[in-house]
Amino acid sequence: MFGFVAFCFAKDKKLYKAMKNILGFYPGNIFLYRLAFMHRSVSRVSGSLKSNNERLEYLGDSVISTAVAHYLFKRYPNKDEGFLTEMRSKMVSRATLNKVALKMGLHELLNIDTKSGGFKSVDGNALEALIGAVFLDRGYRFTEKILLRRVIALHIDMDEIESREWNYKSKLIDWGQKERLKIHFQVIGTMHQKGKKLYKVAAMVNEESWGEGMDQSIKAAEQIASENAYKNRVIPYIEKQSKKGYRTPLPDAVPQPQVKETKQAQTPAAILVAEPAPVYRMAAEATISASLFAVEAPQQETSHSESLT
Numbered sequence: 001m002f003g004f005v006a007f008c009f010a011k012d013k014k015l016y017k018a019m020k021n022i023l024g025f026y027p028g029n030i031f032l033y034r035l036a037f038m039h040r041s042v043s044r045v046s047g048s049l050k051s052n053n054e055r056l057e058y059l060g061d062s063v064i065s066t067a068v069a070h071y072l073f074k075r076y077p078n079k080d081e082g083f084l085t086e087m088r089s090k091m092v093s094r095a096t097l098n099k100v101a102l103k104m105g106l107h108e109l110l111n112i113d114t115k116s117g118g119f120k121s122v123d124g125n126a127l128e129a130l131i132g133a134v135f136l137d138r139g140y141r142f143t144e145k146i147l148l149r150r151v152i153a154l155h156i157d158m159d160e161i162e163s164r165e166w167n168y169k170s171k172l173i174d175w176g177q178k179e180r181l182k183i184h185f186q187v188i189g190t191m192h193q194k195g196k197k198l199y200k201v202a203a204m205v206n207e208e209s210w211g212e213g214m215d216q217s218i219k220a221a222e223q224i225a226s227e228n229a230y231k232n233r234v235i236p237y238i239e240k241q242s243k244k245g246y247r248t249p250l251p252d253a254v255p256q257p258q259v260k261e262t263k264q265a266q267t268p269a270a271i272l273v274a275e276p277a278p279v280y281r282m283a284a285e286a287t288i289s290a291s292l293f294a295v296e297a298p299q300q301e302t303s304h305s306e307s308l309t
Contacts, residue, residue: 097124
């Protein structure tokens with residue numbers, strides 16, 4: 001009720017209406033929501049303080065992670081910790097949050113200076129900042145309901161999330177163990193971009209770099225490097241080995257006649273002469289091809305009562 005009254009007398013009615021359409025309620029403290037869409041490229045400086053959405057982004061990231069963990073715990077009561085951790089990683093990943101934010105239409109509300117250059121994950125960061133604003137405005141329980149009903153239920157396909165390949169680092173390590181290859185990850189460089197430190201990591205296979213990745217955390221960079229290594233090197237390697245295994249058809253195992261050595265008494269020197277080869281009339285029956293395509297004897301049908309026992 002208070003939010004609707006504030007909307008009636010507010011100057012920023014566009015943002016009020018947008019939040020009502022997207023989240024289903026009128027904000028109480030509109031300043032928080034305005035700040036949630038303020039990118040650092042348009043920061044307001046007051047002395048040594050900068051006003052932008054980065055602090056709300058930090059807060060919203062923790063709220064989303066907790067709410068998603070609670071949701072998955074209730075949705076999958078029989079799944080183990082590894083499955084739940086992987087599902088949460090998929091749901092709160094940069095790719096997923098960016099996709100959801102675009103579906104929600106948050107990019108249209110984002111206040112950003114495009115002349116400063118390209119920025120990655122601005123939409124997902126705005127979603128995190130928005131959730132942080134809702135948390136400060138309405139509390140955790142209300143925010144959790146908004147996440148479940150207005151974000152997950154409407155914009156996330158859980159079946160697609162569940163079937164999506166994600167942990168390429170584990171897949172790469174498992175493949176290396178099967179092939180008896182030494183796999184480890186190495187930080188090969190760091191750089192600063194827009195005030196953030198980025199790590200460049202290489203996925204090393206037998207001391208050779210098979211893929212590289214860069215992100216704000218070493219673990220995230222390892223995942224990117226693992227994905228590049230698995231898609232660009234491991235999958236082609238597996239396909240090549242598979243083709244080699246089926247390129248040459250299996251030869252038919254036709255028994256070859258045995259050669260017996262005999263001596264002819266007519267000649268002074270011992271001459272080896274091969275005896276005539278025996279005739280194999282049923283040779284085709286002994287071949288692999290014949291055994292593969294032989295018709296099996298029909299099995300006796302069992303009664304319905306016997307099949308249940």
